Amino acid sequence: MRASSSSSVVTLVLLLLSPNAALAAPAAATPCVIDSFSALAGCVKSTNILIKGPFTVPAESSFDLSGIPDGATVTVSGTVTWAKSSTLDKTNYLFLLGGSGVTFDGTGAIFDGNGQLYWDGQGANGGVKKPKMFRVTTTGKSVIKGITIKNSPIHCFSIGGSDTTFDHITLDNSLGDTKGGHNTDAFDVSATGITIQNSYVHNQDDCLAINNGGNIAFTNNTCIGGHGISIGSIASGKTVDGVNVSNCTISDSDNGVRIKTIYQATGGFVKNVQYSDIILSNIAKRGIVIEQDYQNGSPTGTPTGGIPISGLTLTNIAGNMKSGTEVYILCAACSGFTFSGIHITGGG
Ligand SMILES: *[C@@H]1O[C@H](CO)[C@@H](O)[C@H](O)[C@H]1NC(C)=O
Ligand SMILES: *[C@@H]1O[C@H](CO)[C@@H](O)[C@H](O)[C@H]1NC(C)=O
Numbered sequence: 001m002r003a004s005s006s007s008s009v010v011t012l013v014l015l016l017l018s019p020n021a022a023l024a025a026p027a028a029a030t031p032c033v034i035d036s037f038s039a040l041a042g043c044v045k046s047t048n049i050l051i052k053g054p055f056t057v058p059a060e061s062s063f064d065l066s067g068i069p070d071g072a073t074v075t076v077s078g079t080v081t082w083a084k085s086s087t088l089d090k091t092n093y094l095f096l097l098g099g100s101g102v103t104f105d106g107t108g109a110i111f112d113g114n115g116q117l118y119w120d121g122q123g124a125n126g127g128v129k130k131p132k133m134f135r136v137t138t139t140g141k142s143v144i145k146g147i148t149i150k151n152s153p154i155h156c157f158s159i160g161g162s163d164t165t166f167d168h169i170t171l172d173n174s175l176g177d178t179k180g181g182h183n184t185d186a187f188d189v190s191a192t193g194i195t196i197q198n199s200y201v202h203n204q205d206d207c208l209a210i211n212n213g214g215n216i217a218f219t220n221n222t223c224i225g226g227h228g229i230s231i232g233s234i235a236s237g238k239t240v241d242g243v244n245v246s247n248c249t250i251s252d253s254d255n256g257v258r259i260k261t262i263y264q265a266t267g268g269f270v271k272n273v274q275y276s277d278i279i280l281s282n283i284a285k286r287g288i289v290i291e292q293d294y295q296n297g298s299p300t301g302t303p304t305g306g307i308p309i310s311g312l313t314l315t316n317i318a319g320n321m322k323s324g325t326e327v328y329i330l331c332a333a334c335s336g337f338t339f340s341g342i343h344i345t346g347g348g
């Protein structure tokens with residue numbers, strides 16, 4: 001549609017009157033429908049987008065909605081499947097979403113990354129090239145809800161941006177348990193003002209991994225099969241301030257609650273972190289682990305204090321291990337820890 005000259009004048013006047021105001025356009029009444037990958041380009045400037053499956057995104061292609069208008073609504077129906085790529089690697093994403101004040105509603109819909117066509121047990125560390133699934137750079141009270149993601153090749157949500165809520169998200173990478181899924185982190189966060197709630201994850205790596213940022217809430221979530229609810233590994237210069245993890249269940253996982261900083265890293269910190277009302281079930285390695293000796297995926301055994309951990313509250317963490325250690329703490333610079341209601345049984 002062509003803008004009339006009179007509406008251009010109105011827009012110009014508004015801009016002159018309030019140069020700093022956020023002028024999110026109201027969502028258009030009729031959605032711009034993307035029912036094939038070739039329809040994507042015609043809709044990326046729309047404020048009302050409907051992704052209408054079923055269709056397949058061709059190999060070597062990213063479905064890029066990182067530049068959509070502020071205030072846009074993106075609705076998904078049906079199933080979108082990504083054909084296997086051979087050139088996309090861990091620096092690429094199958095789907096990208098950006099914008100301020102964006103609402104993404106995938107209730108009842110599925111994004112299928114076809115991870116089983118990539119998995120070789122080596123994840124992001126080797127073997128065939130594997131793209132990440134879903135890059136988020138939204139800001140300004142954005143909401144991402146309802147979507148089911150199946151078979152993410154490696155990491156699922158890579159969250160940057162700020163001020164975004166994830167609600168009722170499902171990551172079903174259960175097939176990866178027997179087909180060589182690896183590094184299939186559910187939510188990797190380097191961002192501020194992020195809430196993740198009422199979500200279900202079955203994967204083969206961290207359910208949550210916070211690497212930088214703060215003001216993060218993780219509530220009412222179920223984590224199955226992975227490496228636990230983690231902060232870190234925190235590298236030099238990275239800071240985490242303000243994390244609340246509450247009312248979550250962690251089952252059939254390597255770890256439950258985990259905070260790790262990298263051996264000899266400096267210039268950062270982890271502070272103001274609380275985990276409360278966490279149920280553990282059938283944990284294999286460590287129920288609670290806090291360590292300052294992490295290195296290249298394996299600990300050195302000697303902690304260093306360049307990334308201090310302070311103000312950690314653990315309240316009501318209960319459940320059972322199938323093997324391993326209930327509580328493991330290896331600190332060089334830790335302070336202000338308050339633990340209560342820790343009841344973990346069954347470790348070796
Ligand atoms: C975490 O909980 C504390 C109160 O226990 C609250 O002051 C803080 O705002 C919460 N932070 C987030 C990110 O939810
Ligand atoms: C957690 O789940 C309960 C029950 O479904 C619900 O009442 C509550 O609002 C949820 N909390 C959040 C933060 O969504």
Ligand SMILES: *[C@@H]1O[C@H](CO)[C@@H](O)[C@H](O)[C@H]1NC(C)=O
Pocket residue numbers: 220221222247248249
């Ligand atoms: C805790 O989360 C579960 C879903 O994981 C929900 O059913 C339950 O109502 C929640 N409890 C509270 C107190 O929010």
